[in-house]
Amino acid sequence: NAGVTQTPKFQVLKTGQSMTLQCAQDMNHNSMYWYRQDPGMGLRLIYYSASEGTTDKGEVPNGYNVSRLNKREFSLRLESAAPSQTSVYFCASSDLGQENTEAFFGQGTRLTVV
Amino acid sequence: RKEVEQDPGPFNVPEGATVAFNCTYSNSASQSFFWYRQDCRKEPKLLMSVYSSGNEDGRFTAQLNRASQYISLLIRDSKLSDSATYLCVVNVYGNNRLAFGKGNQVVVIP
Numbered sequence: 590n591a592g593v594t595q596t597p598k599f600q601v602l603k604t605g606q607s608m609t610l611q612c613a614q615d616m617n618h619n620s621m622y623w624y625r626q627d628p629g630m631g632l633r634l635i636y637y638s639a640s641e642g643t644t645d646k647g648e649v650p651n652g653y654n655v656s657r658l659n660k661r662e663f664s665l666r667l668e669s670a671a672p673s674q675t676s677v678y679f680c681a682s683s684d685l686g687q688e689n690t691e692a693f694f695g696q697g698t699r700l701t702v703v
Numbered sequence: 704r705k706e707v708e709q710d711p712g713p714f715n716v717p718e719g720a721t722v723a724f725n726c727t728y729s730n731s732a733s734q735s736f737f738w739y740r741q742d743c744r745k746e747p748k749l750l751m752s753v754y755s756s757g758n759e760d761g762r763f764t765a766q767l768n769r770a771s772q773y774i775s776l777l778i779r780d781s782k783l784s785d786s787a788t789y790l791c792v793v794n795v796y797g798n799n800r801l802a803f804g805k806g807n808q809v810v811v812i813p
């Protein structure tokens with residue numbers, strides 16, 4: 590049981606390049622999330638998907654797009670990377686709506702934009 | 704006002720001592736509460752859910768105070784391995800997302 594799998598684990602991009610971060614979960618969760626974490630800022634929600642076929646903006650969506658490809662997969666795309674997008678990105682999944690259900694996180698993607 | 708607020712610390716704790724910290728939340732409709740632990744450069748992992756009646760898991764005790772809108776975490780007999788950042792997490796039913804605090808950094812000193 591892999592839980593939440595993110596790829597890649599590390600990435601270096603040049604300013605203006607594009608890339609897609611992949612996330613897949615095998616727990617049959619309805620909800621999936623993308624967060625970024627910067628020093629001193631905590632986890633900030635970029636986008637989330639409450640269920641297959643729906644996506645919503647979080648706290649910091651600018652510069653990102655997402656696709657909920659199916660129930661398992663939720664990808665995050667940077668169309669034109671900027672140095673301000675240097676961060677650690679975490680994907681998570683959960684079945685929110687059930688009392689006290691927890692969120693499970695992937696191992697993170699460490700992205701550097703130069 | 705932020706949805707979830709925590710004093711980031713660091714909280715420097717002598718080994719064997721007790722440390723406690725609170726987290727306040729702004730939405731009175733919040734209904735699920737959690738403490739997550741995050742080690743340096745790792746993903747957050749659930750430490751414990753917080754129930755209305757309070758709950759204990761070994762050396763860790765969590766409390767919820769709905770009237771004052773805060774949750775607390777107490778760690779007794781601190782171990783070096785307890786050094787981590789503890790994230791307060793809140794969910795509002797129907798909101799379909801979790802709100803995270805910035806975390807309380809705990810450093811246990813030998």
